[in-house]
Amino acid sequence: MATQGQVITCKAAVAWEPNKPLVIEDVQVAPPQAGEVRVKVLYTALCHTDAYTWSGKDPEGLFPCVLGHEAAGIVESVGEGVTEVQPGDHVIPCYQAECRECKFCKSGKTNLCGKVRSATGVGVMMNDRKSRFSINGKPIYHFMGTSTFSQYTVVHDVSVAKIDPAAPLEKVCLLGCGVPTGLGAVWNTAKVEPGSIVAVFGLGTVGLAVAEGAKAAGASRIIGIDIDSKKFDRGTALSNLSKIVNYELLGIATKNFGVTEFINPKEHEQPIQQVIVDLTDGGVDYSFECIGNVSVMRAALECCHKGWGTSVIVGVAASGQEISTRPFQLVTGRVWKGTAFGGFKSRSQVPSLVDKYLKKEIKVDEYITHSMTLADINKAFDLMHDGDCLRVVLDMFV
Ligand SMILES: NC(=O)C1=CN([C@@H]2O[C@H](COP(=O)(O)OP(=O)(O)OC[C@H]3O[C@@H](n4cnc5c(N)ncnc54)[C@H](O)[C@@H]3O)[C@@H](O)[C@H]2O)C=CC1
Ligand SMILES: N[C@@H](CCC(=O)N[C@@H](CSC=O)C(=O)NCC(=O)O)C(=O)O
Ligand SMILES: [Zn+2]
C-alpha cells in the first residue's frame, strides 16, 4: 500500500521520562514537509549518548521523545524540494547535518553545520518548529535530528547520507556514529602521524575505533586504559591485572583493534597520568578521552608529552560538569581539543566510509556483539552497560 503523503502508524520506543523504561508504542509519523525525508529505519544500534540523554543529564534532553541516532534504512518518501535522495535510496541518518551553504559548512574549518541545529537541539523540525511524531495527537519530541528508535522517522534532507545499496544495513548502521567518531578523532581531529605514541581512555566502541584509527595511521604504541576488568579478563595471561599485557590475549581484544598495551588504573597507586608519563619517556604524543568523565579528561591531557602532546575530548560529560587543569599544562605546549562525529562531514564522507567498509579497509562487524529486536530495547540498554558488550544492533521489523 502506498504510504506517501499519509500518516504512518508504526512501532517506536518512547522515552516518556528520564530513566524510566522505554515503552514500545504505536506512534503516528507525519509525512515529510519541504526539505524533509521520511526514512524506514531497518536497523539501529545503541550508543552511549542515547543512554546519557535518557538518564536526564543532557541539558538538551526533552521528554517524551524518541531516542536513537546510529541507524540505517531506506527512504520511504520525500518532501517538496528534496533533490539529493528519493524513495528507495539506502541511507544513514546523520545527527551532524551538512548543508554545504552555512557559515560553518563553508568555513572549511569544521564539520559542524548551523542549518538545522537550532531545531534538532529542541526536538522539532525546522519548517514549522513542530514534531512529526505523535501519539493520539500528543506530540513526541525528536532527538538529535534522527530519532531512530522508530520504524519510521522524519529527518531534514541535510541530515541524511545516501549510501551504496550493496552495503548490509544491519552492519553499516554503525557508521552513523561510534565508529566514524573514533576513526575521525584520530585522522581528522588529531591527525596522528606514523610512529606516534597514543593513549586511549575508555575501550568501548568509540575508544576501540580510536585504536583502529591509530593503528591505521601507523602509531607505534597504542595504550588502552579501562577500569572494567571484563574488558580484559578472558585470557590466561591476566592473573596479574596490574601488569601491562598484550592486548591480543584479551577477550574483546582478540578482534585486534590495535591496542598494544593495556592499563587498569585501579591497579596502580599513582595517578594514571603519572603511570603513563613514566612508561613513555615523558608522555604520549596523542591521547583520547572516550568516556565522558571530566577527571579522566584531565588525566588524558596531563599524560601528554610536554611541548607537543595533544589530547582530544571525545566523551560527552553530563550537564554541570567542567574540565580543569593547571594552565601551566597548556603554557608548556600541551593542546586540548574536542571532536564531534570525528570531524567527518556527514553527507559527503559517510558514503565514503561505507565504501571503505565494503573494501574491507575499516572494521564494522567486529564492533557488533549483540543483535536483538526493537521489542527488547530495554534489555539491550542493560547489556550496553556490560563489559562484554560493544554495540547492540536492533532489527526494527522483527
Ligand atoms: N564526540 C562525539 O561525537 C561522540 C561522543 N560519544 C561519547 O563517547 C563516549 C564513549 O562512547 P561509547 O564507546 O559508546 O561508550 P561505552 O560505554 O561503550 O565505553 C566507555 C568505556 O569507558 C570505560 N570507563 C568508564 N569509566 C572509566 C574510567 N574512569 N577510566 C577508564 N575507563 C573507564 C568503560 O569501562 C567502557 O569500556 C560516551 O561519552 C559517548 O557519549 C559517542 C559518540 C560520538
Ligand atoms: N546535547 C548534548 C550534546 C552532546 C554532544 O556533544 N553530542 C555530540 C555527539 S554525541 C554522539 O553520540 C556532538 O556531535 N555534539 C555537537 C553538537 O552539535 O551537538 C549536551 O548538551 O551535552
Ligand atoms: Zn552516538
Ligand SMILES: [Zn+2]
Ligand atoms: Zn551547514
